[in-house]
Amino acid sequence: MTMTTADLSAAPVTDDGQVSPRAERPRRRSFTAEYKLQILAEYDATEPGQRGALLRREGLYSSHLVEWRRARDAGALAGLESRPRPAKRTPEQVELERLRARAERAEAELAKTKAALDVVGKAHALLELLSESADTDKPSKK
Known part of the structure; x- marks a missing residue:
């Protein structure tokens, strides 16, 4: 059976504004x-x-x-x-943890940069050594 708009408007409204018990959040x-x-x-x-x-x-x-x-x-x-849930962290604790993680990432990046600079420095020294030895060696003529 299909209801028309006339049937819907004639139907009494039963909403009394009260919230049913099922509307509450279910508990575990x-x-x-x-x-x-x-x-x-x-x-x-x-x-x-x-x-x-x-x-x-x-x-x-x-x-x-x-x-x-x-x-x-x-x-x-x-x-x-049953184990109690851990207490919620305060906004200060969340911010502190975020900043600590950021500092750790920055320290790791700094260590990588220092290692890269060390490698570049050693490569430069090796190239200078090779360049000096090439200048002192005279090519032999045959």
């Missing part, structure tokens, strides 16, 4: 180490045909379990602890 889920260990134990104890139901019930993916299992095997509970 985080799981405690205890929860991860509990789910791993429950998954391992579940029969193979029922494991998918466990994942669906908890809203998890099999990749979650793979990562959690690797972390558990690598460092037991320490590998499962």
Whole structure:
């Protein structure tokens, strides 16, 4: 069924100006180490045909379990602890880091320039030496 402009203008407007809860920014889920260990134990104890139901019930993916299992095997509970995000850098810290990188690049360029000048100086000295030896050697006539 196609709506005409007359149908659209006759339709009541239902926008009340309120924002729905879905408009909020989604939050990343985080799981405690205890929860991860509990789910791993429950998954391992579940029969193979029922494991998918466990994942669906908890809203998890099999990749979650793979990562959690690797972390558990690598460092037991320490590998499962959630790590806090590093604090944001202040604008001063960002500027300082940028200037340090610029200074390092400038120092590297200076070192290259000094090495190039050293090579040119040695080449000049070698050419002078060859020129002087050519002047002192008299060509032999046959």
